[in-house]
Amino acid sequence: MRSDYSWIYPSQTDPADNRTAPVAYRRLYHGIRAAILDGRLHPGERLPASRDLAKSLGISRNTVVNSFDLLTSEGYLETRVGAGSFVASTLPDRDMAAIQKANEKDSHTKGSERPLRLSQSVKRMLEYQRRFPRFRIARPFNPATPDLNAFPFDLWARLLRRGWRAPDLDLTIPDDPLGFAPLRHEIAQWLRQSRGVNCDGDQVMIVSGAQQALDLIARALVDPGDIIATEDPGYEGIRGVLAASGAKVQAVPVDGDGLCVDRLADTSTPARIVVTTPSRNYPLGTTLSLARRLAMLHWADANDAWIVEDDYDSDYRYDGPPLSSLQGLDRQNRVIYVGTFSRVMFPGIRLGYLVLPKVLIPAFRGMRGFADGVPAPTAQAALAAFFAEGHFGSHVRKMRLLYADRRHHLQNLIAQHASSQLSIMPSDGGLHFCARLIAGHDDIMMQEQMVKAGLDCRALSSYFHDKSPENRPKLPQGLVLGFAGWHKKSLTESFGELVTILDRNS
Structure with a gap:
């Protein structure tokens, strides 16, 4: 029987995630169980008496007894009258060796787990995952943002x-x-x-x-x-x-x-x-x-x-x-x-x-x-x-007037500062409108640059079904501009950033 068992009692803090470990008897339980599963403790190996193990680890005997009881009830340990506690013999050496080998393989080949099997239903759905960035707080010109204020x-x-x-x-x-x-x-x-x-x-x-x-x-x-x-x-x-x-x-x-x-x-x-x-x-x-x-x-x-x-x-x-x-x-x-x-x-x-x-x-x-x-x-x-x-009807009427004013403001900004670069497409309502890129810019490239500037601007071509490389030149190039969620001052400032990006690519 070994003389030093300090390695089976993990520290109070798990360095992997800096969370507090379980109470004492659970820590000892996890330590012994892990040693059994990874082969450090072998089937049939005798453990120290509870009093001796408690003394060597600096913990109470009740902690050891509770841990042993739990491990015994789950089949990891077995007790023999007058002889003490042993690693269960029902865990054959060959099975433990296989577990140890698998654990060693996992530790040396992180990220190489067996392929995840997903249903065909989920695979079909994930082909249409959103291609737009996620901002924690809605940014101009997100097309689906109402005025929460x-x-x-x-x-x-x-x-x-x-x-x-x-x-x-x-x-x-x-x-x-x-x-x-x-x-x-x-x-x-x-x-x-x-x-x-x-x-x-x-x-x-x-x-x-x-x-x-x-x-x-x-x-x-x-x-x-x-x-x-x-x-x-x-x-x-x-x-x-x-x-x-x-x-x-x-x-x-x-x-x-x-x-x-x-x-x-x-x-x-x-x-x-x-x-x-x-x-x-x-x-x-x-x-x-x-x-x-x-x-x-x-x-x-x-x-x-x-x-x-x-x-x-x-x-x-x-x-x-x-x-x-x-x-x-x-x-x-x-x-x-x-x-x-x-x-x-x-x-x-x-x-x-x-x-x-x-x-x-x-x-x-x-x-x-x-x-x-x-x-x-x-x-x-x-x-x-x-x-x-x-209240619902009142809110809709109030927002309709507010959003119409902001829509008109953004349209005026385009007319005054970007009429040679953007052409507004007809639309009679909603929280956004589309504007064509007159100069023939790639709207996906423009979207990427605007995202880097903190603008949630959407590329019009990204909404088409066939975005294959051979079809992309045929798609209209434009920007989807939401206006509803921001005050006119914020729209003006953000539009200035947008124009700067347009000018830089002219």
């Missing part, structure tokens, strides 16, 4: 507290997979009045955002191999969610009148779903014309297909009242309407909604029960009150 968070906090002073049963024991009923009915009323959506509260399902809405739609309606048509250019997050289903994502071009509906006939078989932003394409800002809306509805009915209307920021239209929805024109119940509150209120609210054709409600209700059950009700109750007391 203008949101009434004090009011929102009061509404959250009010819900829990005398909570409704539906808050404490929520049981409807579609979401909090009062909120669903408030959303339906708002959509009928502001967007011409033909619905009632029973057709509304609350989700955590547009991405989850699309995931649920793909699960319910798409089989591997089906075709899903999406706009080109368009938001890559949409393509990633849909591709995970095993469907083939088919990009359909967008022109000045919106998605080219006649190009839906280009697919080998009719698309199962077409995802469109008829009120305002993202990122171009073009609107789907009435003739194409009617043609799309006819195409969906003729081909037993579904239309997903993504209405991501239609509340902010500056050149007239909000446009009526495509869903409001639908008489054959082929349109699924998707909306979110992330841009109208604040991104962290993580609430959105689906408006479902009635025939789909039972399937979505049942499927939601297997997905994430019932959405968390606290924020839903506060949002229902936010609607019912008129």
Whole structure:
């Protein structure tokens, strides 16, 4: 038997992460277990008596006894009456040698672990990972940032507290997979009045955002191999969610009148779903014309297909009242309407909604029960009150005026200081607009330089489906410029930095 066992009792601090190690008996337990697994203690080897080991390590005998008891209960040690404690003989030498060899291999070949096996679903999704940088704090000119300073968070906090002073049963024991009923009915009323959506509260399902809405739609309606048509250019997050289903994502071009509906006939078989932003394409800002809306509805009915209307920021239209929805024109119940509150209120609210054709409600209700059950009700109750007391409509009207002023300011900056380098593309609303690079600059290169300067400026070409080297020269080169989240002074200062970069590359 060995005389020195100090090496089996680790120090109180783990130098690897500078965290405090477990209590004394757990430290000794980990030390002995590690020595057994890496072969320093062999099967059948006798350990010192608890009293002797405690004395040599400078710890209490109870610490040693507790450690031995735990190791024995887990099969690492065995006790023999009158003889003491031994490393379990049920751990054969050949097995321990294999463990030791594996440990030695790991220590000498860090980073060479066996390949990680991911599902085909995840692999398809990760092909569409975002290619934009992440700033911890939103920076100009991020195209999806609302003005958080203008949101009434004090009011929102009061509404959250009010819900829990005398909570409704539906808050404490929520049981409807579609979401909090009062909120669903408030959303339906708002959509009928502001967007011409033909619905009632029973057709509304609350989700955590547009991405989850699309995931649920793909699960319910798409089989591997089906075709899903999406706009080109368009938001890559949409393509990633849909591709995970095993469907083939088919990009359909967008022109000045919106998605080219006649190009839906280009697919080998009719698309199962077409995802469109008829009120305002993202990122171009073009609107789907009435003739194409009617043609799309006819195409969906003729081909037993579904239309997903993504209405991501239609509340902010500056050149007239909000446009009526495509869903409001639908008489054959082929349109699924998707909306979110992330841009109208604040991104962290993580609430959105689906408006479902009635025939789909039972399937979505049942499927939601297997997905994430019932959405968390606290924020839903506060949002229902936010609607019912008129705060939502008031906030939208206030922000529409504020954002229109900032949009006009940024457009004037371009006209006054960069008219020879940037050409503003038509758009009647939203939180951003696009500007073409007149001088023929590579917009990806420009984006990289602006990111280094602390500007969250997006390259227009990055939103197109085919970004292969051979196709890149054909793509329009431009910048996607968000204006909503910053005061005019900040926009002016940031635009000065942008112009400096443009001048440097002229």
